[in-house]
Amino acid sequence: MQILIIGGSGGIGSALISHFQTLYPAATLYATYRTAMPNAFQRKRAVTLDSKLQWFKLDITSETEVKNLAEQLPKLDIIINAVGILHDNSHLPEKTVNECDLDFFQKNIQTNVMPTICFAKHFSRHLKSSTPTFFVALSARIGSISDNNLGGWISYRSSKAALNMAVKTISIEWKYKLPRCCVVVFHPGTTDTSLSKRFQRKIPQEQLQTPQFVAQSLAQLLTQLTPEDSGNFYSFDGSIIPW
Numbered sequence: 001m002q003i004l005i006i007g008g009s010g011g012i013g014s015a016l017i018s019h020f021q022t023l024y025p026a027a028t029l030y031a032t033y034r035t036a037m038p039n040a041f042q043r044k045r046a047v048t049l050d051s052k053l054q055w056f057k058l059d060i061t062s063e064t065e066v067k068n069l070a071e072q073l074p075k076l077d078i079i080i081n082a083v084g085i086l087h088d089n090s091h092l093p094e095k096t097v098n099e100c101d102l103d104f105f106q107k108n109i110q111t112n113v114m115p116t117i118c119f120a121k122h123f124s125r126h127l128k129s130s131t132p133t134f135f136v137a138l139s140a141r142i143g144s145i146s147d148n149n150l151g152g153w154i155s156y157r158s159s160k161a162a163l164n165m166a167v168k169t170i171s172i173e174w175k176y177k178l179p180r181c182c183v184v185v186f187h188p189g190t191t192d193t194s195l196s197k198r199f200q201r202k203i204p205q206e207q208l209q210t211p212q213f214v215a216q217s218l219a220q221l222l223t224q225l226t227p228e229d230s231g232n233f234y235s236f237d238g239s240i241i242p243w
């Protein structure tokens, strides 16, 4: 089995790598990082040359880099995009529309939406056609239009809604092109990572997931999904979130 985790350096991405390594010891994992590989994997790599886990440096907003990566990778069974931003060094998610900064809005689109489209474009030929495959993007419930009762966080919210539409569109197109591929978006729930750290204060402890739990939930979900489930928006508990 061959698995690609995009954003393997993130909280959820690195937990997915560890979980898949345990679940499928014979699998080869390919993982991307932008800044640095997580420390745990760096140490492991120093001791054993881990040919079952290969890292690639990638700025996901560069189509050229995504295309170069595609040229280096073999056929794949599972592609998961675990990259995302909610804030950066100079911007927090907006409380009101008056706080919206167009550069930050565009950065959300560039990081949270375009890369999944770009991966679909350059990696569709990597997905095996003779066996079931999965193309998964991590989204967020906040991107559900029908579930939006609170407002706020307009850049992140809009980018996740756009991501959901992109994935739905890809799923329809691939029903004919890649009929054995299941294309879905996945909501991990509020998870204890650097993305959510400064917004966790008001979240009851029992509603805050660990990245390990999220990785396990997604891996478990993938064992249950079939191509008929393609085009859905799943929560970590396996339920379908309305668009």
Ligand SMILES: NC(=O)c1ccc[n+]([C@@H]2O[C@H](COP(=O)([O-])OP(=O)(O)OC[C@H]3O[C@@H](n4cnc5c(N)ncnc54)[C@H](OP(=O)(O)O)[C@@H]3O)[C@@H](O)[C@H]2O)c1
Pocket: 007, 008, 009, 010, 011, 012, 013, 033, 034, 035, 036, 058, 059, 060, 061, 082, 083, 084, 085, 111, 138, 139, 140, 141, 187, 188, 189, 190, 191, 192, 193, 194, 195, 196
């Ligand atoms: N945590 C939550 O509560 C929560 C809730 C709902 C949805 N999600 C979604 O789950 C996904 C994973 O989030 P997380 O919590 O694991 O966040 P995280 O720990 O902050 O990880 C984010 C990842 O995105 C990567 N990244 C950001 N910009 C990039 C770029 N231009 N090029 C390449 N990589 C880039 C980071 O790479 P470097 O570290 O190498 O820079 C890191 O690997 C995101 O899509 C997020 O929206 C998270």
